[in-house]
Amino acid sequence: MHLAEQMTDFDNIDDCENELTDFSAETNATFWIEDSNGYIIYPNEASTETSTVSADQTVTFDEDASFIDMQPSGTTTTNFYPITLKNGTTYTLAVQTDLYVVQQATKVLLSILPYVILMVFLLALLCAWLYTWYITRPIVQLSRISKQMAELNFSGQCNTSREDELGCLAQNLNSLSASLSTALNDLQTANRQLKTDIEKEQALEQQRVEFFSAASHELKTPLTILKGHLAGMLNGVSGYENHTEYMERSIAVVDRMEKLVKELLYVSKADGTQKCEYKTVDIAEVFRVQIATVTDLLEKKKQSLEANIPDRLYCEVEQVQMERAIQNILVNAIRYSPSGELIRISLSEIYGTIRGEIENTGVHVSDDAIPHLFEAFYRADASRNRNTGGTGLGLYIVRKIMEMHHAKYGISNTSNGVLFWFELPCKQPIDNFI
Structure with a gap:
C-alpha cells in the first residue's frame, strides 16, 4: 500500500x-x-x-x-x-x-504452546499468592492484635505504614488499644485504691467495735461495784453498816468513771474532724511545765527525776494536744515504775529534728507486748490490773496526737527500763531573725 x-x-x-x-x-x-x-x-x-x-x-x-x-x-x-x-x-x-515461514512459526508456536500455558499458569499462581499475601498479611495482623485486645493484652501494635483503608483501620485499632490500656490501668488503680480504702474502713470499723466493746467493759466494772455498794447500804446487808466508808469508796469509783468518760470524750473528738491550730511554741517550756504538774506524783512514789532540757527549742505543734501527750507519757512512766526509781527526760535538736525521750527505770515490757502498747485499753501486765488508777487510754491518746502531728514515735526496752521517744521537725522562731 x-x-x-x-x-x-x-x-x-x-x-x-x-x-x-x-x-x-x-x-x-x-x-x-x-x-x-x-x-x-x-x-x-x-x-x-x-x-x-x-x-x-x-x-x-x-x-x-x-x-x-x-x-x-x-x-x-x-x-x-x-x-x-x-x-x-x-x-x-x-x-x-x-506462507512457509508463517507455517513454520505457527508450528513452533503450537509446539511450545503447552509449555507457555504451563508457565503462564505457574506465574499466575505466584502472582496470585504474592498479591494474596500482600492483602491478607495486614488483615491477619489486625486479627491477631484484636484477639490480644479481647484478652485484655494491649501490648501489640499494628503496622501503620499503609495509607489505604487497612492502614486507617490499623491506626484506629492502635488508638483504641492505647485508650483501653489507659482506661484499664486507671480502673485497676482505682480498684486497688478502693480495695485499700475498704480494707482501711473495715479495719477502722473493727477498731471502733473493739474500742467501744472495751470501753463498755471498762465502764461496766465500776458501775457494778457502785451498784453493789448502793444496794448493800440500802438493803442493810451485813458489812455495809458503815455508810461513810462505802460512800467514800463509791465516790472513788465515780471519780474513776468520770475520768474514763472524759478520756472517751477526748478520744471521740480526736477521731473526729475537729479543727486544730498549729503554731510555733517552745517545746522545752512545754516539757518544764508538764514536769512541774507531776512533781506531787513523783514525791508520792519517792521517785527522782533527771532532766536534760535546753533553754529554748521551737517547733510547730498544736500546743494543747502536745501538752496532753507529754503529760500522759510522764504519768504513765511514773505509775508503772517501782518506788524509788529514776525517771530520765531528755530533749535535743539534731540536724533540724527535735528528739524527745522519756525513760522510766526498774521495769521492762515483753517484746510481744510492745507493738500493742498504743492500743486502747491494752495492759501489758495483767497483775497491774487497775490498781494504778489508769484508764487504759493514755498511750492510745498519745498515739492519736503523734499521728495528728505526723511525728515519728515508739517504745523500746533499754538496759535500765522502758524508753518512749518521738521526733518532730524543728522550726526557728521569727523573733530570732529580727
Whole structure:
C-alpha cells in the first residue's frame, strides 16, 4: 500500500524502478504489475526474461499466465492493489507471499504452546499468592492484635505504614488499644485504691467495735461495784453498816468513771474532724511545765527525776494536744515504775529534728507486748490490773496526737527500763531573725 501511494507520483512504470527495487529488497516477496487487460508489464521482456527479485530468488514471468514462483517453498497467498499513475493510467500491483515461514512459526508456536500455558499458569499462581499475601498479611495482623485486645493484652501494635483503608483501620485499632490500656490501668488503680480504702474502713470499723466493746467493759466494772455498794447500804446487808466508808469508796469509783468518760470524750473528738491550730511554741517550756504538774506524783512514789532540757527549742505543734501527750507519757512512766526509781527526760535538736525521750527505770515490757502498747485499753501486765488508777487510754491518746502531728514515735526496752521517744521537725522562731 505504501508502494502504491509512492507510484502515484510518477508518469510511467519505468520511473518507479528504484522504488520497485527497494520494495523487492525490503519485503523479499514476489510481485508484478498488470495493466487493465491483465498482462504483466513489469518485469517486461525488454529488460530480461528473468528478473532477479531478490538476492537469492530468480523468478520467470509468462505474459500469458499469472506470475508463479518457480520454486515455491509452501502455500502462497496473493494480494492485489490498484495503482493510478500521475497521468491517470491504472495498473494492478500483485504481491505473492510465501506462507512457509508463517507455517513454520505457527508450528513452533503450537509446539511450545503447552509449555507457555504451563508457565503462564505457574506465574499466575505466584502472582496470585504474592498479591494474596500482600492483602491478607495486614488483615491477619489486625486479627491477631484484636484477639490480644479481647484478652485484655494491649501490648501489640499494628503496622501503620499503609495509607489505604487497612492502614486507617490499623491506626484506629492502635488508638483504641492505647485508650483501653489507659482506661484499664486507671480502673485497676482505682480498684486497688478502693480495695485499700475498704480494707482501711473495715479495719477502722473493727477498731471502733473493739474500742467501744472495751470501753463498755471498762465502764461496766465500776458501775457494778457502785451498784453493789448502793444496794448493800440500802438493803442493810451485813458489812455495809458503815455508810461513810462505802460512800467514800463509791465516790472513788465515780471519780474513776468520770475520768474514763472524759478520756472517751477526748478520744471521740480526736477521731473526729475537729479543727486544730498549729503554731510555733517552745517545746522545752512545754516539757518544764508538764514536769512541774507531776512533781506531787513523783514525791508520792519517792521517785527522782533527771532532766536534760535546753533553754529554748521551737517547733510547730498544736500546743494543747502536745501538752496532753507529754503529760500522759510522764504519768504513765511514773505509775508503772517501782518506788524509788529514776525517771530520765531528755530533749535535743539534731540536724533540724527535735528528739524527745522519756525513760522510766526498774521495769521492762515483753517484746510481744510492745507493738500493742498504743492500743486502747491494752495492759501489758495483767497483775497491774487497775490498781494504778489508769484508764487504759493514755498511750492510745498519745498515739492519736503523734499521728495528728505526723511525728515519728515508739517504745523500746533499754538496759535500765522502758524508753518512749518521738521526733518532730524543728522550726526557728521569727523573733530570732529580727
